[in-house]
Amino acid sequence: MKARPSVTPAMRPVPPLRAVRIAQGKGLREVARRAQIDAAQLSRVERGRGTLSVEALARLARELELRELSRLLAPYTDTDGEARR
Numbered sequence: 906m907k908a909r910p911s912v913t914p915a916m917r918p919v920p921p922l923r924a925v926r927i928a929q930g931k932g933l934r935e936v937a938r939r940a941q942i943d944a945a946q947l948s949r950v951e952r953g954r955g956t957l958s959v960e961a962l963a964r965l966a967r968e969l970e971l972r973e974l975s976r977l978l979a980p981y982t983d984t985d986g987e988a989r990r
Contacts (some may be wrong), residue, residue, distance in 0.1 A: 920952060933951075941961070962974075
């Protein structure tokens with residue numbers, strides 16, 4: 906049986922939301938503040954350990970300029986990122 910190579914932190918792929926944020930040169934706290942999301946919660950979401958409401962995800966999508974995601978969420982939120990009732 907072949908031994909599986911050990912995975913080092915440097916070998917792990919960067920989660921997509923974090924990759925987008927880093928590629929834009931934006932810091933976690935800055936993005937969280939501008940999207941009105943707790944920085945710790947955003948960190949958990951980026952690591953796949955947390956979730957966001959539709960409203961918070963819409964604000965994050967706008968902050969990260971994820972136009973397609975913003976467009977997909979638009980029917981479920983108003984222009985301020987608040988849930989439609």
